[in-house]
Amino acid sequence: MRIAVTGSIATDHLMVFPGRFADHLLPDQLAHLSLSFLVDRLEVRRGGVAANIAFGLGGLGLTPLLVGAVGADFAEYEVWLKEHGVDTGGVRVSHERQTARFMCITDEDANQIAAFHTGAMEEAGDIDLRHLVAVDERPGLVLVSPDDPSAMLRHTAACRELDVPFAADPSQQLARLDGGQVRELVTGATWLFTNEYEAALLRERTGWSRDQVLAVVGTWITTLGAGGVRVESAGRAPLTVPAVPVAETADPTGVGDAFRAGFLAAVGHDIDARSAAHLGCALASVVLAAVGSQTYEVDTAELTRIVERAYGHGAVGPLAAVLGGRS
Template identity: 70%
Template sequence: MRIAVTGSIATDHLMAFPGRFVDQLLPDQLHTISLSFLVDTLEVRRGGVAANIAYGLGGLRMEPLLAGAVGPDFAEYEVWLKEHGVDTAPVHVSADHQTARFMCMTDQDSNQIASFYAGAMAEAARVDLHALHAATPLDLVLVSPNDPAAMLRHTEQARELGIPFAADPSQQLARLTGAEVRTLVTGARWLFTNEYESALLRERTGWDHRQVLDQVGTWITTLGAQGVRIDAKDTPTLTVPAVPDVHAADPTGVGDAFRSGFLAAVGWDLPLRTAAQLGCAMSALALAAVGSQSYEIQPQRLLNTLRTVYGEHAAGLLEPKLGTPA
């Protein structure tokens, strides 16, 4: 399966706060918050949702195409992605803006407060899926958080080209209007949210759970330590537990790692349960590392995790696909 991953490409500035955010919030003063947090550590890492997902897919040897916008400061980052199996040819390089910046602070409960500077991402709509598909026929387009105009354009282009698409609006749900969310979701083969985003998506669209399922093929909701829930119309809900007892070094990019594992497995025509299991195993790798592209995919270790947590059947289905390092 040839997957084009559209969305943000960014540099992550990750900070660790040793306390708990909730202890700093006064319920009767929430209308006038003015806070500064003294953090213990700062890690500068490669990130951006699309780049994170492409990194995971590249590590699984899916050779994804990364389709987003960056600044002239992207050269070193591009080399890194290419070394990890990502085709960066579709990336648009801005002459005027730097690559986007993600600034995130995590407390001791793994809660996060973040901000995002778009920078070159504002030009992401210049990426043309028609030209990309003509040069490299696509089997799936993933529309992940990006400049809203780019998300809408790439969704519409996928429809025009008849290419199945996956909708992953996640962080941009707070920015998008109800009409825009309905446009991004309608007709998606796959819809990805976490549990909070699933509620926000229903609020934005004005649809209930059943109405969302009327519009999409399959809805995948990640549930953190509780694993993942998979829903489809007229089909019993499927739940898959997370990998237990993982040391939570940094939650940034965990959902992106899940998406890469899930999409790789469905690209290999494996069952949904197996896809979710691989996604959860990839999430565990990302959770145990600081930074969303710091984990290393070692096929045998990944298979051992799958075998221990999900059983011999899951490992047996994935072993021919994961194989051994090239």
């Protein structure tokens, strides 16, 4: 299946604080918060939600179409993505702005404080998905991930107009969207992705109950961190897939993106949701042990061993279309 991934493309500035943020937050002074953290390490990495997901899909043998807006500083990054199986034909280059920047500090408990400068992403709303579909191979699925809100709404509307299945992944942008916009983004989605906090925020924004959300989407995928993943569909009992145990966490940045890449790679081969979640969790565990969102290599032999150790030998068979014969 051809998958188009729309959303942010960015450069990540990742810093590590050798302590706990909580130890420096004074409850009676939060209204006047002013803190500076001396960090031990700075890593400048390639990132952005859409680019991270497309990178993972490319590593798993798909050729995803990346759709987003970047600056003129994107040339080296574009070469990298092409070398890793990503079609950048849907990327718009701005002549006025630089590629978006993500700046993040992580403490020893894996808590994060971050800021995101949109840069060229402000122009993502000018991308016409209908034009891309007209000149390129029609995708079997479009993932609408965090982006300029106008772009997210425009891409969702285009999917409905073109009758192309789409997956909704509003995640970080839930804080910027109002209830009507969130309802517009998720209604009719074949897949809805959130983490546990975002799931609660989505219900608050829309005013919908869990059952009302499930009435307008095909399947709701909620990542639960160390608790694994919950898969829900209307009329069915919720399915929880445990996370893959990880001995040491190097950096949580991009872990959710890796899960989505593994999950959607399986979906692209018509694999069931339980097995897709197995692959998503396996790839997420690989990224959790690396620093940066695109510093890992997809080794399908190793992914096969991870799936087998975590979920049993029988869990490998359904994923043969993705993992079989690749190394």
